[in-house]
Amino acid sequence: MTDASATAPTVAPLVELRQVVQRFGEPTRSPVLAGLNLRVERGEFVSLVGASGCGKSTLLRLLAGLTSPSAGEVLIDTRPAASATTERAFIFQDAALLPWRTVRANVELLLQLRGTPADLRRERSAQTLELARIAHLADRHPRQLSGGEKMRVSLARALTLEPALLLLDEPFGALDELTREVLGEELLALHERQQWTAFFVTHSVAEAVFLSTRILILAGGGIAHDLPVNQPFPRNAETRESPEFLQRVAEVSRLLRTALAPTSAA
Ligand SMILES: Nc1ncnc2c1ncn2[C@@H]1O[C@H](COP(=O)(O)OP(=O)(O)OP(=O)(O)O)[C@@H](O)[C@H]1O
Ligand SMILES: [Mg+2]
Known part of the structure; x- marks a missing residue:
């Protein structure tokens, strides 16, 4: 008899965040990230959307190991991001x-x-x-x-x-719509060939839906919504006109608006 737990390969996620808190300035200021938990497997294409200042770039910097969290753990291939040897590359808007x-x-x-x-x-x-x-x-x-x-x-x-992990912080933010779409399609073609894992920050819901396998809406220091995008690959110009795509964009936009709306709760 074999013991399944001994023989089954236990593949750790590429990225794991456990109760991550990131605080800047005085301890009385509310933290930018307030106990974030997240697991991301190899090959996922994750988009981060959320209001300006909600912590998207902060999260990428933590993943890059450029900063350490105030509390909690940021693990890349089971090792703290700051000391992990997993190859990571950062791409900025500029x-x-x-x-x-x-x-x-x-x-x-x-x-x-x-x-x-x-x-x-x-x-x-x-x-x-x-x-x-x-x-x-x-x-x-x-x-x-x-x-x-x-x-x-x-x-x-x-x-x-x-890189095993590509961190993209609004890479196409300064480009015109058409160039942005072309680059998005080429990025997906590369992703299909090379299978890196992506964290992609954008303010465009349509771009997030087009590129991603998963969209995280960040709000209030945490993940307000963790949304799969099940559109089949390859995605191309036709995808952008399909009813399924347009519907998903509308749904994600609605959730984003709700997440960003000031709450009336005390
Ligand atoms: N090194 C730092 N020292 C102090 N405050 C910081 C630091 N880095 C970020 N912040 C603050 O943390 C918050 C989150 O910043 P972050 O850059 O992660 O936002 P963002 O979601 O990327 O916003 P945007 O969409 O405008 O790029 C902001 O209020 C910012 O002022
Ligand atoms: Mg930013």
Whole structure:
């Protein structure tokens, strides 16, 4: 007889938050995150939505291990985020490129900072420039790029780390609607190929529904709603016009409005 509990592989979630509190300033100020619990499995695409100041970027910084929680645990692959070795890459609204470096040299920057040998850097950057569809821009400088192209450089740079976890803080927030949609579709295509796990902050419900397998509405220091998005993949331009998609956008928007409405409760 075999003991199932001894033989069954127990796969820990990629991300686990236990009673996470994040407080800034005086102890009398209410915490930004007030006892957050969350489990996220490998391959999920999680969008975070919520009012400005509700703690979305704070949560990403905790996951990146850039800050430690005031209380509770942020675990990545069962290890505290600050000491976890799981590869994580952060992408911000501002592509944050070095203006004096070419696109290729910008894409190689993170590997260079880690001391990766030049030939491996070159190989990795060539791959991710290709994946982000900007191989033809490799020798340009940032000032010669559109906003969308800069964001592709930022994405290519992040992917050189071969991250298990991609943290995206309003990456498409400064882009026009069409560029945003195209980049969203390409991000999903990459996700399908590479299966990293994503935390994606956005103020656009439609974008969240289009990209995600799961949407978290943050409000009042916690997760007000944890919503699955069951639209099949691949998702494309037609998806955006389907009744199921439009209905989900309406539902999530309604829940978001309710979560953000000032409560009358004391
Ligand atoms: N290092 C810090 N010191 C003090 N307060 C901070 C710090 N970082 C964040 N805060 C505060 O915590 C709250 C949450 O900030 P956060 O940046 O996480 O919000 P957000 O949800 O990302 O908002 P937005 O949608 O505007 O980007 C804000 O009130 C902010 O002022
Ligand atoms: Mg933010």
